[in-house]
Amino acid sequence: MKRFKYIITITAGLILASCHKLAVTPLNILSDNAVFSSATGVTAYFANIYSSLPIEDFKYEQNNGFNQDWQNFYHPGALCGELVGPYGSTYDGAGGFGYWPYDKIRTVNVLIETLPKYASSFTDVQKNQWLGEAYFCRAYFYFALAKRYGGIPIIKTVQSYPAPINELQVHRDKEVDVWKFIEDDLDKAYQMMPETSVRGRANRYVAAALESRAMLYAATIAKYGSTNFVAGDARSAGFVGIAASEANAFFQKAIDAAKLLEGKYSLYQKSADKVKNYTDAFLDHDSPENIFVKDYSLPSNTAHSWDATMSPRYMTADGLSRAYPTMEFVERFTSLLITNADGTPKRFTNTGDLMTGLEPRLLATVYFPGATLRGLTFDTQRGLYEHFTGTAAAELSSNPPNQQFRHLSGSTDALFNGKRIIGFTGVSTDGDDKTRTGFYVRKYIDYNKAQADCGLYKSTTSWIDMRYAEVLLNRAEADVELGNTSDALTTINQIRARGGATLATPGDITVNYVRNERCMELAFEKQYWWDIRRWRIADQILDNTRYHALLPFLVLDEGKYIFLRDNEPFQRSYTFEKKYYYEPLPGGELNKNPNLYPNNPNY
């Protein structure tokens, strides 16, 4: 009898189990239906895409990639003479970090293919906005690839996987086709998106701004890359390099795209004090100049460390600084009057007197010796002279006449006759955590922040990825390349007027003038590296090049300060090899897909 009980129980158990068909939706995987049928789902999907956009913000390092740690001083400008400090040479970053975001591109392609299937759940406007954003994001990824590698495979559909390996081993596309693909995506994005968007997300004008930047890159690569290039198989096949005949059409597109933003954004002009105004333009959350920004916050663990790592520890709560603007950068604005007509160094009562009469935009971009931050003064000083006679040039020659009266130190503690030899903010040769050039970066430094709050991972200043001034500069550069000098002049003068600079005259407007304006206005915004590459001048300006410093000395017997323009004390030299106009395709990808060969020339 007992046996029956068991048999019944077991049979019942088996019958129960037998009826489970395995058609249950797995709970740990989000299905297309869950994501694409509701606005919340699509928005969440986009959050993932936007957070992986290759925005070269505070935390971007040319040699390591995006979202790096606290060492925000690893700035690409320090590879090429805008700054000096953290990198030993240009080689440290010129080869890139093997960026290859095809997984992210796939994420976008999935949305572009899948969303239309759920179109009935949304209005057309809503659906188009999302598709437009997807095209914008895809163009953003391809732009980041094209400026590094030239021609790369264009993948615009979702590849099915697993698939036969030869379907996945795609070939490179020609560089010109990649740029035209970017243009096409951005045109679509412009047409499909509305005029406004949530902060940090794209609208039609964000797409137009990116298009003006991308088309300018393509145009200059076509124009200048066709005369300054490295020969090789990839070039003969068109994978790198664009025919010069394409340049003018790309320039025109850069202008057309830039003009779309006219009247929609404006330069930041909230304060009458030009220095304060330009400083605040990078700090004001609600600047009408901002087109596309990236925000940070403490609770989400995304805060950066710009304040703690671009100013000396003397003025912050933690960390250290290592990247300093060069004299050559400052001299883009004006040459500093530090010597008299007879060649002797000019005497100054305070180091800060040098700032008198300088362009407000320069003072808002760079902290000079004698400037103040958070109630503390940049007491920058290279050393002391007991007394100083003769010319600056003689002192900088190989037999300096005053050297026996000169006192230098690596340590801020060292005194001579009761006077501190160097300042708390440098110039020190004992490590590189104090300025080596006499200058510190001011752009994006939040002067309203209390010193105690300037710690690592404590800065939440937004990164402005695209702002209206850049769009104007894109337009002016394309203008001058096409000979529209009067439009270039009015455009440039909007920027110069806002910055407090003297206005340009028609005779000023040359390609070099407009480029210099760009280098000044967009200083430290991680554009300079790409600019000198696309202008194909990097191998000329970085040719065993040493950069210079502004070194303040106190002359003891006179009680006055002098400035000497000398090599920056570490005397590093920077050389850009021509092959670095394109980065090498990542080795791992070449191993997986031999169809990516030929690699870029000379790799």
Add this chain to the structure above:
Amino acid sequence: MKKIINGLLIALILVAGFSCTKVDNLPGPNAGFKGRIIDKTTSANLITETSGMQIKLEELSYSATPDPQYIPSKQDGTFEDDKLFKGHYRVTPYGGAFWPVDGVELDINGTTSHDFEVTPYLAIKNLTNSLSGTTLTLTFNMVAPIPDGLPQIIDVKPFVNDTQFVGSGANINNYSDVNRITLNSNYSDVVGKTYTLTIPSLKSGRTFYARVGVRVNDSFKQYNYSDIIEVKVP
């Protein structure tokens, strides 16, 4: 019981540890490749600096699209690498101040020797030097074996060092780079002209080694060098 388990565990670890000793019976990198890079116009070695040019090796027997490896040249224009895998390679003189040449395919086995002939972009001729006080003056002119299609000549530079290893990678900057003459000229503007480089304020009582380098705006921007001269500053 515990003893048995412990004993078994130890035995198991020993067995596991010794089980993986397969002998690597593939040959090591025991082949070598050496040779000279010869200036076609003079039939002598093309003198350069350390790593002033390379031999590019592509191991075709390993892969159809191999990662290239490079043997840097020595200052006297020779090269040698004695830690290569034997196999079939494409070898190409590369990255120096000479007209690009196609590679040759050959087998490297044991110590293989091969000499390459290349045509330099430019040669420094009629080099004279004179020292007056502490100022060294170098005069010379430049000759291009193949003038047609020569890229623009960027500059001529003196290189001064206190050892016999002197070139763009080893020099005293204050004597060398600062005394260069920037040309950015075509060969037709340069041919037949005599150039003078002046190096002032050499340190007294020292012996220096100096040479002249000239480079053209090709892909590599390397220098064609003169011979090295020894300068004893009184």
